[in-house]
Amino acid sequence: MVTTPLLPSDYLDLVSPLRAGADLRGRIEAVHPETADAATIVIRPGRGWRGHTAGQYVRIGVDVDGRRLWRAYSITSPTNRQDGRVTITVKAIPDGKVSNHLVRRAKPGTLVQLDQPTGDFVLPEAKPAKVLYLTAGSGITPVMGMLRDIDFDDVVMIHSAPQPQDVIFRDELHDLVAAKKLRLTEVHTDTDGVLDIARLDELVPDWAERETWACGPAGLLDAAEEFWSERGVRERLHTERFRPGIVAAGDGGEVTFSATGKTVEADGATPLLDIGEEAGVLMPSGCRMGICFGCVTPLKAGAVRDLRTGEITEAEPGVLIQTCVSAAAGPCDIER
Ligand SMILES: Cc1cc2nc3c(=O)[nH]c(=O)nc-3n(C[C@H](O)[C@H](O)[C@H](O)COP(=O)(O)OP(=O)(O)OC[C@H]3O[C@@H](n4cnc5c(N)ncnc54)[C@H](O)[C@@H]3O)c2cc1C
Ligand code: FES
Incomplete structure (x- = not known):
């Protein structure tokens, strides 16, 4: 009651954002340029960090122009780094929101949100000879x-x-x-x-x-x-792969996000995840390339196209779609 409308944890976040039990976060401690358009970001993860296996990636949530955006980045530091910090190395791509932010604008001291490392692009336990x-x-x-x-x-x-x-x-x-x-x-x-x-x-x-x-x-x-x-x-x-192979685009349509009450025009090639985020709709996401199922959302009405295969999914009760690899195929209603 004393802290309403904030929670006590919101106040703790101000003084100890990396404490055990808080949402997993990390603090950017340094940014080292690697090439003209790539930089290594040194992050100190909070207490709940479970460590990674070489080759795995971490999802990181970064605030860009007031919006929290999530992207995946491979961990470039070794697993036995003594100071407890980890690094990711980001290459800025043309018009890339998060990559340009991290490479060109991220400042030491900034807090980012983290997920636990994941991914099966890893070395086997038994060392291969070659x-x-x-x-x-x-x-x-x-x-x-x-x-x-x-x-x-x-x-x-x-x-x-x-x-x-x-x-x-x-x-x-x-x-x-x-x-x-x-x-x-x-x-x-x-x-x-x-x-x-x-x-x-x-x-x-x-x-x-x-x-x-x-x-x-x-x-x-x-x-x-x-x-x-x-x-x-x-x-x-x-x-x-860092992005899904898009083989099939078609005609788009009007997309309604009925829970948020927003309707926007979408082309037939842009994933509904991007369309929703662009419209300011809170969209869950993970890998953004069709592997983790972190973005599944009910399709309430209309049809969508799987950008990897061209397959059309039509709305019926209980149908879920992966918004990161689905585009509008005519008018549709996404339950977000
Ligand atoms: C498992 C995994 C590991 C990854 N590891 C790394 C890493 O270590 N370092 C790194 O720099 N990136 C890595 N990525 C890619 C990263 O997650 C982002 O996709 C990339 O930084 C672009 O994000 P953005 O916000 O800048 O671009 P957005 O604003 O999302 O996209 C801008 C434009 O670029 C296109 N685009 C999106 N992603 C890519 C891409 N990867 N290459 C070319 N064009 C793209 C979009 O279609 C769009 O037209 C990884 C991705 C995955 C799935
Ligand atoms: S975000 Fe991973 S499957 Fe869509």
């Missing part, structure tokens, strides 16, 4: 978490970036090469063109014997999955 990392652009981040965590006897990496100065962690990678802990091929796509996956036979002749972790744009991962499948070694390839 490892290949196939990465491009910001796809190097989960692999850097692995490289910093465990030494393997025989590690090869093929990394693509437009130019040498765009290679995130380049100095550290070259230190590993000098220490004979890594064999590295850099592909500079501005001059060399995009990596033709068939060049693996020449670049890493024993690639099929290697346990491989690949992370990068859809084009690289699609090509790798096909290549490994054709050679009958698909089970040796582990991939991580």
Whole structure:
């Protein structure tokens, strides 16, 4: 009664936001530029942080222009870091709300919301004899978490970036090469063109014997999955995608968020999660790429299209949709 309308925990948050029992938060303690458009954010997680396995990602909730937005970022620090801090490394993408905020505007002292780390793009408990990392652009981040965590006897990496100065962690990678802990091929796509996956036979002749972790744009991962499948070694390839592969867009429609009382026009290619957030509707979300089911929402009326497959779902009682990979297919009503 004394603190109404705030809760006692709201006052505790002011003095001790990282305490045990509070919603999991972290404090940004430093921001280190890595390249012209990428930076490493050093975060001290609060008391409830359970730690991560190399290669996993964390969802982070950041306030951008007064709105809390959630995105996933791979953890780039090793699991045994002594000071209890963790790092993520973010590449700013054109028009990207959260990535530009974190790379260019985040300040030490800022509190962010955190989820527990998750993800199955991780190293196995039994060390493989030979490892290949196939990465491009910001796809190097989960692999850097692995490289910093465990030494393997025989590690090869093929990394693509437009130019040498765009290679995130380049100095550290070259230190590993000098220490004979890594064999590295850099592909500079501005001059060399995009990596033709068939060049693996020449670049890493024993690639099929290697346990491989690949992370990068859809084009690289699609090509790798096909290549490994054709050679009958698909089970040796582990991939991580940062965004869903959108193959099917159609006509959009008028979207109603009936619980909030908002109606907006949507095209047939933009996920309803983005449409709702843009309209100021409180939308639950997780990975934003169709894997965690953190965004499922009842479809009250109309139809939506699954952007990954083109499949249309029509409203009927009990039908749930994943808003992060569904777009309007005509007028529809989403129960938010
Ligand atoms: C498991 C996982 C791990 C991830 N780890 C990292 C990481 O370590 N470092 C990192 O920088 N990013 C990582 N991402 C991507 C990150 O979550 C965001 O998608 C990215 O930062 C863009 O968010 P934004 O708010 O800046 O862009 P938004 O404002 O959401 O989008 C702006 C525009 O960019 C497009 N877009 C959205 N995401 C991407 C993308 N990844 N690449 C290209 N275009 C995009 C959108 O379609 C839109 O047109 C990861 C994603 C996942 C699912
Ligand atoms: S947010 Fe993870 S499935 Fe939609």
